[in-house]
Amino acid sequence: MTSFSTLSLYALTVQPPSATQDAISGDFLGNGRQQILTANGSRLAILEVSRRQKGFTEVFSQDVFGIIRRIAKFRLAGGTKDIIAISTDSGRLVTFEYLHDEHKLKAVHFETFGKSGIRRVVPGEYLATDPKGRAIMVASTEKNKLVYILTRSGQTDIAISSPLEAHKPQTLVYCLIGLDVGYDNPVFAALELDYSRAESDPSGEELGLLEKELVYYELDLGLNHIVRKWSEPVDRTSNTLFRVPGGPGAPSGVLCCGEDNISYRRIFNERPDVHRLAIPRRDGATEDPNRKRIIVAGTLYALKGGDFFYLLQSEDGDVFKVTFDVLGGVVERIKIKYFDTIPVATSICILKAGFVFCACESGDRILYELESLGEETDDPVFESDQFPIDPFARFSPPYFRPRPLTNLTPVEKLPSLNPIMDMEVANLSMEDAPQIYTVSGTGARSTFRTTRNALEVLDLIESPLPQPASNVWTTKLTAEDEFDTLIVLSLHSRTLVLKIGEDVTEASNTGLLADTNTLGIQQFGEDCVIQIHPRGIRHIQQIQFPEEDSTAVYVNFTDWQAPAHRTIIACASNNRQVALALSSGQIMYFECDSDGSLAMADEEINLDSPINCLAIPDVPEGSVRSFFMAVGCGDQTVRIYNLSPDMDGLILRNISVQALSAQPSSITINYMRDKSPRGYSQFLHIGLRTGVYIRSHLDEHTGEIGDTRRRFLGPEPIEFARVNAAGESAILAMTSRPWLSYTDPRTHSLATTPLNYMKFKSAWNFEGAQFKGVICVSANELRIFTFNDLANNTTYESIPLRYTPRKLVGYHDQQIYYVVQSENNTMSVDTKKTLMAQAKSTDMVVLKQEQADSDSDKNIVKEEQTNGVVGDAEETKGATDEDEWPPLEFGYARAGGHWASCIQVVDPVTEKAVIHTVELGENKSALSAALVCFESRENDYFLAVGIAENLSFSPYTYKSASIQLYKVSGDGRSLEFFHETEMTEPPLALLGFKGKLVAGIGRNLGLYDCGMRSLLRKAQALQCVSTRIVDLKTQGSRIIVSDQSQSVTFTVHKDLVHPNRLIPFADDSVARYTTCTTMVDYDTVVGGDKFGNLWLVRCPQKVSETSDESNDGQHLIQDKSYLGGTPNRVDVIAHYFAQDIPVSLQKTPLLAGGEKIIFWAGLQGTLGALIPFQSRRDFKMFQQLELALRNDDKPVSGRDHLAFRSYYLPVKSFIDGDLVERFLVMNRDKRESIVGQLTGSWTSESVDEAIWNMRGLYAF
Amino acid sequence: MADKLRAQQQLESLQARYIGTGNSDTTKFEWTSNIARDSLSSYIGHPPMLQYMSIGLGQSRERTRVQFLERMIQPVGKPPETQN
Secondary structure (H helix, E strand, O other), rough: OOOOOOEEEOEEEEOOOOEEEEEEOOOOOOOOOOOOEEEEEEEEEEEEEEOOEEEEEEEEEOOOOOOOOEEEEOOOOOOOEEEEEOOOOEEEEEEEEOOOOOEEEEEEEEEEOOOOOOOOOOOEEEEEEEOOOOOEEEEOOOOOEEEEEEEEEEOEEEEEOOOOOOOOOOOOEEEEOOOOOOOOOOEEEEEEOOHHHHOOOOOOHHHHOEEEEEEEEEEEEOOOOEEEEEEEEOOOOOOOEEEEEOOOOOOOEEEEEEEOEEEEEEOOOHHHHHEEEEOOOOOOOOOOOOOOOEEEEEEEOOOOOEEEEEEEEEEEOOOEEEEEEEEEEEEEEEEEEEEEEEEEEEEEOOOOEEEEEEEOOOEEEEEEEEEOOOOOOOOOOOEHHHOOOOOOOOOOOOOEEOOOOOOOOEEEOOOOOEEEEEEEOOOOOOOOOOOOEEEEEOOOEEEEEEEOOOEEEEEEEEEEEEOOEEEEEEEEOOOOOOOOOEEEEEEEEEEEEEEEEEOOOEEOOOOOOOOOOOOOOEEEEOEEEEEEEEEEEEEEEEEOOOOOOEEEEEEOOEEEEOOOOOOOOEEEOOOOOOEEEEOOOOEEEEOOOOOOOEEEOOEEEEOOOOEEEEEEEOOOOOOOOOOOEEEOOOOOOOEEOOOOOOOOOOOEEEEEEEEEEOOEEEEEEEEEEEEOOOOEEEEEEEOOOOEEEEEEEOEEEEEEEEEEEEEEEEOOOOOOEEEOOOOEEEEEEEEOOOOEEEEEEEEEEEEEEEEEEOOOOEEEEEEOOEEEEEEEEEEEEEEEEOOOOEEEEEEEEEEEEOOOHHHHHEEEEOOEEEEEEEEEEEEEEEHHHHHHHHHHHHHHHHHEEEEEEEEOOOOHHHHHHHHHHHHHHHHHHOOOOOOOOOHHOOOOOEEEEEEEEEEEEHHHHOOEEEEEEEEOOEEEEEEEEEEEEEHHOOEEEEEEEEEOOOOOOOOOOOOOEEEEEEEEEOOOEEEEEEEEEEOOOOOEEEEEEEEEEEEEOEEEEEEEEEEOOOOEEEEEEOOOOOOOEEEEEEOOOEEEEOOOOOOOOEEEOOOOOOEEEEEEEEEEOOOOOOEEEOOOOEEEEEEEEEEEEEEEEEHHHHHHHHHHHHOOOOHHHHHHOOOOOOOEEEEEEOOOEEOOOOOEEEEOOOOOOEEEEEEEEOOEEEEEEEEOOOOOOHHHHHHHHHHHHHHOOOOOOOOOOOHOOOOOOOOOOOOEEEHHHHHHHHHHHHHHHHOOOOOOOHHHHHHHHHHHHHHHOOOO | HHHHHHHHHHHHHHHOOOOOOOOOOOOOHHHHHHOOOHHHHHHHOOOOHHHHHHHOOOOOOHHHHHHHHHHHOOOOOOOOOOOO
16 A cells, blocks of 8 residues: 655755866767867756857756766767766766767666765775876775776777775875876876874874875776886975876976965986975965965866966965966976966866866856956066975965956956855835845955846836836838837837837828827838728838938728727737727737738627627738637637638637636737647637736647646736747737746746846837847836746845854844854954054154165065055055955955954845945854844834854854843944843853743753843753754744754743743654754754754644643653653655755745745755645655656766655655656657656646746746 | 684674774773764764854864764774773
């Protein structure tokens, strides 16, 4: 017997993670150009950068359902494209070839080498390829290294050998690269540390003597054997290696980078062969002159003719250019020069086209254009001759002054929410759908972002109109015209005709009837234009503009009068056909005669119900007429009539009917791209007065209606316009806001997305000589806009914040957010000010000294430099500025163990800016915040902020901890310090609760009221949890307390006893490192943990009831604790591995009129939705579909999908929507074969519809 | 007897292959070191976790990664004095 759980969820990714783990450039398409391959979370994407489009286009993207750790590329001799190698947690080495035509990754190799999962000794942490594509090496953090030999077998196949082992126990690997040795035996270089000696030395002396070694592994292709060829001790702090070009005339070897150290080394080198550079340090008043940097990212770029250089980035973001002086293949010296400062990156790619791609650690990824190679700037150049080889020997450290970008210019940003620190979905700006508010980023690049589901449009023209217009059309003058010539506006009982030329002017003498309102304009036949107005049709022949001005001439016009006492209420037309609906319920039909005049058909339709709207599609290519007409009737139906004679030679026969839930307000028919074999199909679009939009497939031959999709768009009747959006035919639906219904460029299924644009009443397609777009009228304005890109259905607005945001607190009534921010290892504002002031005064002293003392040593020269530039800064920025350099580009001045922290008030709706900042001094850092309304303070609002002083992690220490209370002004826009209360431990969680404040103070849960000078404790649950309280949520008297490592504890508050009691009564049996939780209902909690899991736990019904029974909780206290915890345990009801670390969860609707779902945000920028299944039939289908897809569409990473989603605990009651949506991009045969495996009467179309509904009706 | 020998051999090969496979003589030091090293290696290997910790520490991911690797050398302090 099948059993069902009570709840099943559909996990859908709304926005994939944007944190780039690794990025490499290469030619993966095989078209001779370079693309960028990025790995974000579990997604592999290929980006193309083109100068023509000034930016990125995503060529391909696929979820591999595995944790991608490294990516690499290789190309065998004679190959035309780069092959991708990835290392994931699958325990397999997988290589792909990207097939651009089929749009998929073809697995080339699939070699299992170890257990799955991320383990210490299973290779996968490091991946290196031989530059000539002859071998791949994978290594683990400790011990294991495997080498695979690649050979070409036959014309196309690449054969792979069984792995050769190069294991060394008790050895840690820091970095691994493939050396460039030309066509000699492949050599890999690894930075290793053998800790075995320290392991057996109780005195601890050996620990200090451990050496890091640079080890060369040679793969002997002749003997099929890997040997540890050579090794040499290197600087103990070395962390990364870069390959130096080899081959004839090139030096070969490595650049070994460590703290304050960049050295060139090669195999079998002698001491004098080594060349070392120190990493230049920033020279400034707020910089510690002794702080040493490390290199965090970098890239080699080889120029034509064998020359090459490196761009290496230090952890401050400063990029240095390292060049070599090579003489006959021997390195004479190496040089380093400051290049530019860009955000700290995980990967930097230089493209041959002159672009630099920076995959930033946080915030938007940026594409720069390489303006110059840094040869012209007058920054100091440091040579290796200046520095001793031994890093411990004394030397004078190199200094430079950072400056604004000169060699690079930012071209485009790839919006990225990574890292999201907190999120809330709310409808602050009172739109029909809520917005997603996130705080993200780190350091000075932190932002507050508003994300909306909307298409970005490009506004081209806006011009005022003399009076409000209700309708707009554009028309060509003849069938051959390429561009529109006339704009016709229907004003109040008047028609205005404009001519499009150099600029838009009013046209005269066009023959169009001006003193009536217009219902339709159509270019008709060869060279005629018809105007449909309530009393009839005006047919004008050959309108022309012989002069350049706006006076037209025409041959003649004929009027067709509507029958007496009847008016035209709706019309539809195309180039050869016209249909009119009269107020009497008649529909008259006309066709184009051979001379272009109107010929009325003998037949007509008489309907009993009023007619709301008509639609005739455009004439299909190669036909003389379109075949169908759709009529929207007042009796809540849409009827389809045939316009081409049927078998009996009759036309206007009713061939199909669709019943609707309300009266149709607008209908239209067009051709749209879809997944059919032909690539496009005919669709009928119906808009209802209730705001529901229906799209159905309209069969071209039989006129049958099928494959229907419904969606609620807004609470007003829908009007349609057929438009062209980014080169695809689409439908603009106008209701309470404009929507575009189009074909998703990736999945080729229907997508409906609102526009990021104002509301308008009427629109029409616009094709001008300069641009193509959409023309619309809203009240007194005429606007033209266009669509750039339909791939991205979200828009962002961002407001810069000061430091890394920690917590977001909303004051929804006042449309305000409070963000507490803190920055570790950063100098506070006060310290910076003092240092700057000191620097100025020392300058004075130095100046005097200099005058007195003529022999200036090096030190003073240095001071002198400082002097000069600080003076400049003073002139440009004024003395009050506390930052030496703009922190947005250069980051904040660093200071170990120091904190900079502040509270900011953000207005995301009206001012869209930070409106108030409270800076915390004294090395305090803000950890948590809550908006509290104290009952005892006449319901004034206070912002409570949890503070720790001198906080440091591992070990967790602090000097003092407190809760600061800030009084929020009436409009919420400013904060006034009220008082501060000392706490025993840093409060990591605060929450307003029953007119009081509940706080998690370490392990204890306390309830506080506001007193005159401090907070007053009213109740306490001592040792409520076992580690540290990190989150609090409440409903009624129940508080859900999250522990840092022990899941959630259900706690009840009893306020009818004195003193009040807080009693924990249920907790979890699994140790979950909770990051965030939210209550789904009174008994159910959904949470996320640090390992990337999402889970739902529920308190048993009985326990839940007993907890609320008594007023004093006496029996709850008496309950015996069970296994060292609370008396009861919660049940797990669902579990899912999401990969990204959830940082915020919320139960909220996401769409206008949508149902509530669980929405979550992940650290790496993921936005996801958990949608509960409503019908068991759907659930069963999805379950079977998921199962079928797991078998038939195995993840390309080689990871088993079920195992991946059950990474830590078995997946339970979850369907992976991302896997299910793979169905949409499969080819027809595969889809059919999968549908064949489903029980129940499912067809490919109905499965498609069910998948579409899960996204379309709940998320976007 | 032969079975016992084989079991012994299997255990030995297992221990050689997978670090951390314990035996009756595993000391507390070895055991805790293994756990700590496994954890640190896992922090490095899971990109979101490394990022999470780097943000908390206010430093670049590369620096955090190197710190964790350094900590893997002797994660639980000096080894104890041997009895004999």
